[in-house]
Amino acid sequence: MPDSLPHREEEIRTLARILITSLKGDTPSNIMIYGMTGTGKTVVSKLLMKALQDKSEILENQYFSFFMDIHSTFMPTWLDNALREAVSFLGIEELFGREVIRDIFKPVKCIYINCQQMDTQYRVLTQIANRLTPFNDEDRLPVSGLPMDEVHSRLLGKLDSSDSLIIIILDEVDRLVFKSGDDVLYTLTRINEELSNSRVSLLGISNNLHFLEYLDSRVKSSLGAEELVFHPYNANQLRDILKQRSEEAFYPEAIDYDVISYCAALAAQENGDARKALDILRVSAEMAERDHSPKLSDIYVRQAQKKIEMDRVNQVVRTLPLQTKLVLYSILQLKLGGRIKTTTKEVVETYSNYAQRLDLTVLGRRQVVNLMGELDKLGLIQSKVISFGRHGRTTVVEANVPSTEILNNLHNGILSRLKGIRPRLIYNTSF
Ligand SMILES: Nc1ncnc2c1ncn2[C@@H]1O[C@H](COP(=O)(O)OP(=O)(O)OP(=O)(O)O)[C@@H](O)[C@H]1O
Ligand SMILES: [Mg+2]
Incomplete structure (x- = not known):
């Protein structure tokens, strides 16, 4: 994962604000993130979750307040800043005073589920339960075979076993719904009603903007309580992203600024997809290396783009x-x-x-x-x-x-x- 995410600062701030509200211990709202492929939805959510969880652990283990710990070395400053801003935005400090802050923040647990792999109600619910269970524990749920009501009640037990806020990220949630219907979302959006200690907050991610329209209206209003759209990157933004990533990966003399701009321009033409831009840069660097070329030139970038496109087509044709x-x-x-x-x-x-x-x-x-x-x-x-x-x-x-x-x-x-x-x-x- 990269150290920083250029041009996603605003999205990170917004998400942090919503999640900090959740941390306060009120009934948290659910969030839906939309955006086309390669717009940073997964990477932003994962980084933010990690930051929240780290913060929460610090709070829990070391008895630090959110504010005393602001210069923590546990995570990059930019993330710290985003969280600090979110906290001051809410005015929590003024509202409650420093000492009680620790008490109003519940410990946070984050569970990331990729719904392309976990694409049935059974798999999603058992996966959540098992993420809350130690690895060698006998109490882990089997990958198949239990009746749904037993899965449900054992999941409730796990969720409610400690007084925490559990954030469940359902990445590519549209695939789950198109494959298995919205029962699982119905269950999860109502689960807080059955919990007495913990609280569950859902973060759905989809690259289908119209996905909510397919859902039952109660699920729709609950899951889409907060919505956030990640827009495609333009050529300048992609250039900054590539520049930052290439500084991590290349020696400065091996790569020209012009070559980076060229990769960014190519990817910007194809829907502003950062993954595509990074792929073009990576494959062209591999090609240059294979040729023992000391410098990455436009020629390699063009070859790389061709190769990536052919790989994609071949993959489609094969299936x-x-x-x-x-x-x-x-x-x-x-x-x-x-x-x-x-x-x-x-x-x-x-x-x-x-x-x-x-x-x-x-x-x-x-x-x-x-x-x-x-x-x-x-x-x-x-x-x-x-x-x-x-x-x-x-x-x-x-x-x-x-x-x-x-x-x-x-x-x-x-x-x-x-x-x-x-x-x-x-x-x-x-x-
Ligand atoms: N702002 C950014 N700065 C640096 N790297 C980024 C940025 N945005 C995206 N990336 C990188 O681009 C790639 C694609 O991002 P990510 O997987 O988050 O996209 P996504 O929106 O989840 O796409 P999909 O809808 O296909 O799942 C990842 O390698 C990620 O690290
Ligand atoms: Mg993704």
């Missing part, structure tokens, strides 16, 4: 179902044969020939067109309807990916039997 692969395969073979643009008719015909050769079920035209729609959504092909006036309309299809490389990737498993078999180009096309 396609067989019939969809075969439709893509047909379009790419047509492209290799000179048809930069082709028609649905030609794709269907080529596909049918290949499917017969492989003894696969031959899908009908409509099904093939549906699969082409899927490929279009994934950005692998592009189809467009062209009108010829009174001569009717036709759909023109074009592959968005390089044919040779992707065909090589597709030539394994059953499709390798098609190697060297060219499609027949029978139609006259002019578009």
